[in-house]
Amino acid sequence: MFELTEEQKMVKSAAREFVVNEVIPVAKEIDKEDRYPEKIVKKLVELGFFGMTLPEKYGGGGMEYKSYIVAVEELSRGMSCLGTIMSVQNTLYALSLLEFGTEEQKEEYLPDLCNGKRFGCFAITEPEAGSDIASIKTKAVRDGDEYILSGQKEFITMADVAKVAIVFARTDQSADKHKGISAFIVDTNSEGFNVEKPIEKLGGHGVHSCPIALKDVRVPKENLLGKENYGFYQALKVLASGRISVAARSVGIAQAALDAAISYSKQRKQFGRYISEFQLIRAKLAEMAIKVDTARLLTYRAAWLKDEGKDYVLEASMAKLHASRIAREVASEAIQIHGGYGYTKEYDVERYYRDAKMGEITEGTNEIQLLIIANELLKRGIA
Numbered sequence: 001m002f003e004l005t006e007e008q009k010m011v012k013s014a015a016r017e018f019v020v021n022e023v024i025p026v027a028k029e030i031d032k033e034d035r036y037p038e039k040i041v042k043k044l045v046e047l048g049f050f051g052m053t054l055p056e057k058y059g060g061g062g063m064e065y066k067s068y069i070v071a072v073e074e075l076s077r078g079m080s081c082l083g084t085i086m087s088v089q090n091t092l093y094a095l096s097l098l099e100f101g102t103e104e105q106k107e108e109y110l111p112d113l114c115n116g117k118r119f120g121c122f123a124i125t126e127p128e129a130g131s132d133i134a135s136i137k138t139k140a141v142r143d144g145d146e147y148i149l150s151g152q153k154e155f156i157t158m159a160d161v162a163k164v165a166i167v168f169a170r171t172d173q174s175a176d177k178h179k180g181i182s183a184f185i186v187d188t189n190s191e192g193f194n195v196e197k198p199i200e201k202l203g204g205h206g207v208h209s210c211p212i213a214l215k216d217v218r219v220p221k222e223n224l225l226g227k228e229n230y231g232f233y234q235a236l237k238v239l240a241s242g243r244i245s246v247a248a249r250s251v252g253i254a255q256a257a258l259d260a261a262i263s264y265s266k267q268r269k270q271f272g273r274y275i276s277e278f279q280l281i282r283a284k285l286a287e288m289a290i291k292v293d294t295a296r297l298l299t300y301r302a303a304w305l306k307d308e309g310k311d312y313v314l315e316a317s318m319a320k321l322h323a324s325r326i327a328r329e330v331a332s333e334a335i336q337i338h339g340g341y342g343y344t345k346e347y348d349v350e351r352y353y354r355d356a357k358m359g360e361i362t363e364g365t366n367e368i369q370l371l372i373i374a375n376e377l378l379k380r381g382i383a
């Protein structure tokens, strides 16, 4: 578990080389323009980063989840939006289909994800249902061979580039709120499926999150994903895997901030000495490195448990909470080490700080992670 396998080392060095040559030179510009990095994503498709963990028969790479996690970490080290794009496609979208799709659905959608022809998005959040996803109001009413979906979704990442959406809607109005939800595979070109203007956000630029208005969208009954009224439980399962991915993105951002702080401290002189010679700066660097390493270890452990087929819900939440928290702290310290220049757009550390914050909110806020961790601890009992 502590050593990367040959496969993971290969993925890490391929991702790093790509980041150094193709990402770092344009990262500042993409952040400033908040532009989707289409060319970079195309190259990542060619290199096989989409569908890495999917079975080869669907065009995937058949790799371990941990290899994918290493890729997310390295790509996020260059630009966090790449970690987000990887996560939405390889976990939220791909795993929804892989875990719950019929063979026909997998054959229809997974190859097109791997070859980049059709990306997806995952739409559960609504204006009045964020942490409490079981209270969604979007309705799906059966009408002959179709369902008719209507409602409003909020914050849906990649909705503006996705050709397919996994949409969660209420199929049983009378059931207990967790029990009446189902998931649907929806073509984003369907009549009545309206992706609204992207929400302006603090960081994570390069990938957009948009509201979606669903007005009487007709979906063939064959596009029900998984069992009717089991959507809530399906979402929980996919989100648990997704959290390991959010943790990896956070580790990547934190590592980038630490790299920048080390490098700056060896160049900047004050009082006639490099600031790296001051003990207070050294202590900061040491604390930052411990934080990055502990977050990485928690993240790799969660991925390893998933690969081993063991329960990882508790560990995924721990990794996500800790990594996103330390990413914000490490990025803040990196700004501090850069002094006034760290607070300017000239250096990358202010971007890392803005990007790091996102991890504390998405795929279940860190308050919700505390609830999950406590719940799992009490369920598992004393070891």
Ligand SMILES: Cc1cc2nc3c(=O)[nH]c(=O)nc-3n(C[C@H](O)[C@H](O)[C@H](O)COP(=O)(O)OP(=O)(O)OC[C@H]3O[C@@H](n4cnc5c(N)ncnc54)[C@H](O)[C@@H]3O)c2cc1C
Pocket: 121, 122, 123, 124, 125, 127, 129, 130, 131, 132, 154, 155, 156, 157, 158, 201, 204, 209, 358, 361, 362, 363, 364, 365, 366, 367, 368
């Ligand atoms: C950049 C970005 C991208 C996103 N992408 C997607 C996406 O692709 N698909 C999607 O479906 N959603 C997406 N989301 C939505 C995201 O999952 C929600 O924002 C998140 O789950 C929190 O919901 P909320 O914003 O409604 O906050 P609320 O649930 O209103 O929470 C507000 C505050 O109250 C706290 N709180 C809530 N309940 C409790 C409780 N029981 N105990 C203690 N504290 C509590 C929260 O932790 C938070 O601090 C995205 C959000 C962002 C910001």
